[in-house]
Amino acid sequence: AQKVTQAQTEISVVEKEDVTLDCVYETRDTTYYLFWYKQPPSGELVFLIRRNSFDEQNEISGRYSWNFQKSTSSFNFTITASQVVDSAVYFCALSGNNAGNMLTFGGGTRLMVKP
Amino acid sequence: NAGVTQTPKFQVLKTGQSMTLQCAQDMNHEYMSWYRQDPGMGLRLIHYSVGAGITDQGEVPNGYNVSRSTTEDFPLRLLSAAPSQTSVYFCASSYDRTQPQHFGDGTRLSIL
Numbered sequence: 667a668q669k670v671t672q673a674q675t676e677i678s679v680v681e682k683e684d685v686t687l688d689c690v691y692e693t694r695d696t697t698y699y700l701f702w703y704k705q706p707p708s709g710e711l712v713f714l715i716r717r718n719s720f721d722e723q724n725e726i727s728g729r730y731s732w733n734f735q736k737s738t739s740s741f742n743f744t745i746t747a748s749q750v751v752d753s754a755v756y757f758c759a760l761s762g763n764n765a766g767n768m769l770t771f772g773g774g775t776r777l778m779v780k781p
Numbered sequence: 782n783a784g785v786t787q788t789p790k791f792q793v794l795k796t797g798q799s800m801t802l803q804c805a806q807d808m809n810h811e812y813m814s815w816y817r818q819d820p821g822m823g824l825r826l827i828h829y830s831v832g833a834g835i836t837d838q839g840e841v842p843n844g845y846n847v848s849r850s851t852t853e854d855f856p857l858r859l860l861s862a863a864p865s866q867t868s869v870y871f872c873a874s875s876y877d878r879t880q881p882q883h884f885g886d887g888t889r890l891s892i893l
Contacts, residue, residue: 670823675821701881702883705877709869709886709887710884710887711871711884713881713883716880719839757823761878768812768814768826768839768882769824769826769873769882770826771816771823771825772823772825773821773823774821
């Protein structure tokens with residue numbers, strides 16, 4: 667069985683602060699994929715990033731960066747200089763070899779960025 | 782390009798009623814799936830399909846049926862609605878297991 671844990675249920679920051687959202691996963695598969703999705707207040711799910719288990723390079727996209735560490739089974743997401751528009755629920759998800767490779771989601775982290 | 786289209790967006794049912802949530806995608810994706818989202822629990826997989834004519838159960842399949850007669854459509858049927866099925870339902874599709882899933886806008890379902 668696979669599992670994704672997002673221990674932070676809610677985070678509140680002031681605009682321009684940096685914030686890191688934690689994601690820890692469990693899987694017995696050697697090949698797997700990790701994802702982050704954003705769910706703004708409007709409710710849709712927006713894909714942010716995919717990372718496969720063989721690529722441990724960190725990635726940066728504008729103010730967003732991701733730190734993948736297989737040794738600690740973590741795939742953390744950092745927003746630099748947060749903005750009010752970053753307020754959303756963020757989900758980490760895992761796709762392994764079970765259940766048709768469908769996604770196992772963490773419980774989500776609600777990020778509130780205050781002006 | 783419509784992507785993944787879910788209908789209806791909102792629905793209220795009485796306990797015991799049945800209904801079908803519709804999902805259609807126009808990207809020729811083989812993989813399709815249904816998730817339900819409940820507060821604090823993220824999204825949980827109900828049923829999925831890896832191609833027309835092939836379906837299988839996910840984590841929380843009880844009370845739901847699916848079929849996949851075409852590549853485009855993947856309807857979710859509630860057989861006899863129960864209050865515990867009050868949730869937001871998302872349909873998703875992807876080209877294969879390596880690619881990100883594209884989600885519909887969701888159906889908010891309330892069962893009284």
